[in-house]
Amino acid sequence: xxxxxxxxxxxxxxxxxxxxxxxxxxxxxxxxxxxxxxxxxxxxxxxxxxxxxxxxxxxxxxxxxxxxxxxxxxxxxxxxxxxxxxxxxxxxxxxxxxxxxxxxxxxxxxxxxxxxxxxxxxxxxxxxxxxxxxxxxxxxxxxxxxxxxxxxxxxxxxxxxxxxxxxxxxxxxxxxxxxxxxxxxxxxxxxxxxxxxxxxxxxxxxxxxxxxxxxxxxxxxxxxxxxxxxxxxxxxxxxxxxxxxxxxxxxxxxxxxxxxxxxxxxxxxxxxxxxxxxxxxxxxxxxxxxxxxxxxxxxxxxxxxxxxxxxxxxxxxxxxxxxxxxxxxxxxxxxxxxxxxxxxxxxxxxxxxxxxxxxxxxxxxxxxxxxxxxxxxxxxxxxxxxxxxxxxxxxxxxxxxxxxxxxxxxxxxxxxxxxxxxxxxxxxxxxxxxxxxxxxxxxxxxxxxxxxxxxxxxxxxxxxxxxxxxxxxxxxxxxxxxxxxxxxxxxxxxxxxxxxxxxxxxxxxxxxxxxxxxxxxxxxxxxxxxxxx
Numbered sequence: 315x316x317x318x319x320x321x322x323x324x325x326x327x328x329x330x331x332x333x334x335x336x337x338x339x340x341x342x343x344x345x346x347x348x349x350x351x352x353x354x355x356x357x358x359x360x361x362x363x364x365x366x367x368x369x370x371x372x373x374x375x376x377x378x379x380x381x382x383x384x385x386x387x388x389x390x391x392x393x394x395x396x397x398x399x400x401x402x403x404x405x406x407x408x409x410x411x412x413x414x415x416x417x418x419x420x421x422x423x424x425x426x427x428x429x430x431x432x433x434x435x436x437x438x439x440x441x442x443x444x445x446x447x448x449x450x451x452x453x454x455x456x457x458x459x460x461x462x463x464x465x466x467x468x469x470x471x472x473x474x475x476x477x478x479x480x481x482x483x484x485x486x487x488x489x490x491x492x493x494x495x496x497x498x499x500x501x502x503x504x505x506x507x508x509x510x511x512x513x514x515x516x517x518x519x520x521x522x523x524x525x526x527x528x529x530x531x532x533x534x535x536x537x538x539x540x541x542x543x544x545x546x547x548x549x550x551x552x553x554x555x556x557x558x559x560x561x562x563x564x565x566x567x568x569x570x571x572x573x574x575x576x577x578x579x580x581x582x583x584x585x586x587x588x589x590x591x592x593x594x595x596x597x598x599x600x601x602x603x604x605x606x607x608x609x610x611x612x613x614x615x616x617x618x619x620x621x622x623x624x625x626x627x628x629x630x631x632x633x634x635x636x637x638x639x640x641x642x643x644x645x646x647x648x649x650x651x652x653x654x655x656x657x658x659x660x661x662x663x664x665x666x667x668x669x670x671x672x673x674x675x676x677x678x679x680x681x682x683x684x685x686x687x688x689x690x691x692x693x694x695x696x697x698x699x700x701x702x703x704x705x706x707x708x709x710x711x712x713x714x715x716x717x718x719x720x721x722x723x724x725x726x727x728x729x730x731x732x733x734x735x736x737x738x739x740x741x742x743x744x745x746x747x748x749x750x751x752x753x754x755x756x757x758x759x760x761x762x763x764x765x766x767x768x769x770x771x772x773x774x775x776x777x778x779x780x781x782x783x784x785x786x787x788x789x790x791x792x793x794x795x796x797x798x799x800x801x802x803x804x805x806x807x808x809x810x811x812x813x814x815x816x817x818x819x820x821x822x823x824x825x826x827x828x829x830x831x832x833x834x835x836x837x838x839x840x841x842x843x844x845x846x847x
Contacts, residue, residue, distance in 0.1 A: 316418055316419055316420045317355035317356065317418065317419045317420070318352070318353060318354050318355050318356075318419070318420050318422065319354075319355060319356045319357075319358065319419050319420065319421050319422070319447075320346060320354050320356075320357050320358070320421075320422045320423075320424050320450060321357075321358040321360075321421060321422070321423050321424065321436075321445070321447075322343065322357075322358070322359065322360070322423065322424030322425070322426075322427055322428070322436075322450075323359075323360045323361070323424075323427045323428030323429075323432050324343065324359055324360060324361040324365060324368065324369050324372065324427065324428075325341070325342055325343060325426075325427035325428070326365055326368065328340075328341060328342050328343075328426075328427060329341045329342065329343045329344065329368065329372055329427065330368060332371060336375075338461065340454040340455060340461075340463075340464055341372070341375075342424075342426045342427050342452050342454075342464075343357075343359065343372055343376075343424070343427060344372060344375050344376060344379060345452060345454075345463040345464055346424065346450075346452060346463075346466065347376050347379050347380035347383050348379050348380070348462075348463035349463050349466060352466060353382075354380065354383045355382070355383065355384065355419075356383070356384045356385075356386065357376070357383055357384070357385045357386065358386050358388055359372070359373070359385060359386065359387055359388060360388050360390045360428070361387060361388070361389060361390070362389065362390060362391045362392060362395075363389060363391055366387075366389075369387050370387070372385070373385040373387060388408070390404055390408070392404060395428075395429045395431065395432065396429055396431050397431070398431050398434070398435070401429075401431050401432055401435050402435045402438070402439075405432075405435050405436065405439055406439065406444060409439055409444045409445050410444070414446055416446050420447065420448075421445065421446060421447030421448075422447055422448055422449070422450040422468070423436045423437075423439070423440050423445055423447055423448070423449050423450060424450045424451075424452065425437060425449050425450065425451055426450075426451060426452045426453070436449070437449065437471075440471055441471050448468050448469060448470045448471070449468070449469035449470075449471065450466060450467075450468060450469075451466065451467045451468075451469055452464060452465065452466040452467075453465045453466070453467075487513065490513050490517075490543055491506075491509055491510060491513055493539060493542070493543060494509050494512060494513055494516075494536065494539045494540070494543065495509055496535065496539065496686065497686070498679070498682050498683055498686045499682045500676070500679045500682060500683075501678040501679055501682065502671070502675075502676045502678055502679050504671070505670075505671060505676055505679065508668050508669075508670070511668070512536070512540065512668060513543070515666050516540045516543055516544055517543075517544075517547065517549075519665075519666065520549075520637050521665045521666060522618060522637070522638040522639070522640065522662060522663040522665060522666070523540070523638070523639045523640070523663075523665075523666045523667075523668070524639075524640050524641075524642070524646075524663045524664055524666065524667040524668070525537065525639060525640070525641045525642075525667075525668055525669075525670060526641070526642055526643070526645075526646075526667065526668070526669045526670070527643065527669050527670035527671065527672065528643050528672045528723055528804070528805075528809045528812065529643050529722070529723065529725075529805060529809075530672075530673075530722045530723030530724050530725040530726065531670040531671065531672050531673075531723050531724065532670055532723075532724055533601065533641035533670055534556065534599065534601055534641065536670065537556070537597070537599040537601075537639045537641065538554055538556070538599070540597070540639065541554040541596070541597040541599075542554075544597070544637075550595060550596050550597060550637065551595040551596070552593060552594050552595035552596025552597075552636070553592070553593070553596045553597075554596060554597050554599070555589050555592050555593040555596060555597070555598050555599070555636075556598075556599040556601065557570065557571070557589055557599075557600060557601070558601045558602055559600055559601065559602045559603055559604075559605040559606045560601075560602040560605040562605070562606070562610070567606065567607060567610050568609065568610055568613065568626045569586055569588065569626055570588065570589060571588055571589055571590055571610060571613070571614070572588045572590055572610075572613055572617070572623055572624070572625050572626060573585070573586045573587045573588025573590070573591060573625035573626065573628075573632070574586050574588070574625050574626035574627050574628070575625060575626065575627040575628045576627075586625075587625075588625060590617055590623065590634045590636065591632060591634045593634065593636035594633075594634045594635060594636060595635060595636070596636055596637070597636065597637045597638075597639060598636045598637070598638050598639070599639045599640075599641065600614075600638065600639075600640045600641070601640075601641040601642075602641065602642055602643065602644075603640040603641065603642050603646075603663070604642045604643075604644040604646055604649050604654070604655055608654075608656060611655065611656045611659050612656065612659075614659065615656065615658060615659045615662060617634065618638055618659075618662055618663070619662065621633055621634060621635045622634075638663065640663050643805050643806055643808075643809060644805070644806045644808070645806060645807060645808045645828055646660050646664075647660075648807065648828070671812075672720065672723045672809075672812055672813075672816075673720040673723045673724055673726070673727060674718070674719055674720045674723075674812075674813065674816045675812065675816055677713075677714045678714075680710065680713045680714055680727070681710055681714075683724065683727060684709070684710070684713070684727070684731060687727060687728055687731035687732070688700065688701070688731060688735065690728075691731060691732055691735035691736075692735070692741075695735060695736065697741045698741045699734075699735040699738050699741045699743065700741060700742065700743065701734075701743045701748070702742060702743065702744050702745065704744075704745045705743050705744050705745045705747065705748040708745060708748050708749065708752070709734075709748045709751070709752070712752045712755075713727075716816075716817065717756075718755065718759075719759050719813060719816075721759060721803060721804075721813070726755070726758075730751055730754075730755060733751060733754075734747055734748065734751055778798070778840060778844065778845065779838065779839075779840075782838070782839065786838075790838075794838060797814065797831075797834065797835075797845075798845050800813050800814055801831075801842070801845045801846050802845070802846060804846075806828075807828045807831060807832065807842045807846075808827060808828045810827075810831055811826075811827025811828045811829075811830060811831040812827050814827070814831060815827050815830060815831075
């Protein structure tokens with residue numbers, strides 16, 4: 315049978331008393347040894363040099379109440395027993411050197427005596443398993459029983475033993491995941507794993523987050539959801555501030571972000587605080603951060619690292635403590651190589667980077683997203699809207715087929731469902747409306763779909779290749795025209811690669827669509843800058 319070892323602090327007030335009357339009061343350390351159902355084999359009792367006499371007296375009294383209990387006095391001198399850092403360090407050092415023998419001994423940390431700081435430190439050490447045991451809480455006798463050892467209770471921090479608490483924590487996490495996904499029961503395993511990590515990071519980190527992916531993949535929506543989740547958990551006090559950096563140009567870029575002093579440039583007729591200060595204690599979402607100029611990038615880096623910056627035209631720094639989420643549809647690594655993005659800023663915002671796949675890469679999620687958009691449309695229109703069974707089957711068959719490229723991603727899907735819902739008679743979307751919507755989508759994506767037919771872009775391709783065009787087989791010309799058309803319809807090399815390799819990419823362990831496309835173009839002496847003009 316394992317021995318029981320109790321670890322705790324001497325109660326300089328509660329355990330005190332030298333006269334015979336001390337036996338009539340409740341002294342928590344002594345009382346522990348008076349419980350019939352708690353046999354203590356050894357007591358590790360912390361005390362400082364000033365209370366050696368009291369500690370020795372407690373040991374002598376315990377020898378009378380429980381002769382089998384060994385009391386080991388452990389001198390621990392603290393300059394300030396209310397200093398968290400000092401107390402924790404002292405207990406940690408003691409625990410690190412202590413010869414714990416969990417095979418033969420059970421350990422209990424008594425948290426009734428000592429300062430509140432000491433009690434908290436014991437709690438943390440047990441929770442982290444630096445002290446491999448449980449917590450022991452004792453209390454004086456109550457009511458008519460004014461004498462006696464009182465009560466004691468074991469607190470085991472292993473939550474796996476408490477199914478109800480564990481289930482509530484699990485439910486809370488699932489609620490957070492559902493919230494981040496806007497209540498959509500997504501089925502894509504990679505996307506669900508991404509959201510699970512975002513939820514964990516959002517709850518524990520204040521570091522910048524970088525969301526990448528094609529336009530319309532949901533970066534802005536996810537950033538706002540992260541803010542609302544952190545706000546609900548009381549991790550942020552300020553508001554949500556969003557700006558698309560692609561809309562910032564010239565002096566207006568620095569002024570919008572960092573503010574300015576009156577007269578700092580033509581048109582600056584009043585002081586302006588700027589968005590970074592508006593985001594103080596809140597969350598700042600900079601969408602399309604790759605569009606920022608190099609000067610603004612340098613100022614942003616200082617603001618993120620130091621929480622202070624100079625407004626335009628001011629020689630006085632201001633402060634703003636905000637959390638940053640950045641979004642981009644560009645490959646910032648390529649932007650760094652091209653000299654358009656600062657490597658030091660990328661390093662600072664690249665701690666937590668998540669790539670949101672486009673809708674074409676999440677075809678199994680199209681059906682639940684259609685249902686979600688129908689619910690939204692029903693609320694906006696004030697009527698219940700639904701697809702007939704025939705219409706639903708036809709729409710989903712098209713929506714999940716390879717010909718549905720969803721170049722605008724969720725924006726395309728939202729617009730499509732909104733059109734269907736608006737035109738629905740009595741809230742019923744029939745097969746006729748769906749067939750018309752499918753034709754509309756085909757027309758919308760016509761440039762991309764027709765590029766492979768060989769009837770479009772002939773002169774453009776000849777202009778790109780020059781005399782080399784005559785040296786290519788018709789097969790290569792047809793394929794290259796299609797690739798060039800896709801490139802011109804996308805905003806970045808990575809986006810074009812995702813569209814072109816949307817099926818084969820899911821079968822590769824290492825995905826680098828941009829590199830695959832770059833090598834393909836290089837075979838014909840072309841590069842991204844040339845074909846995307």
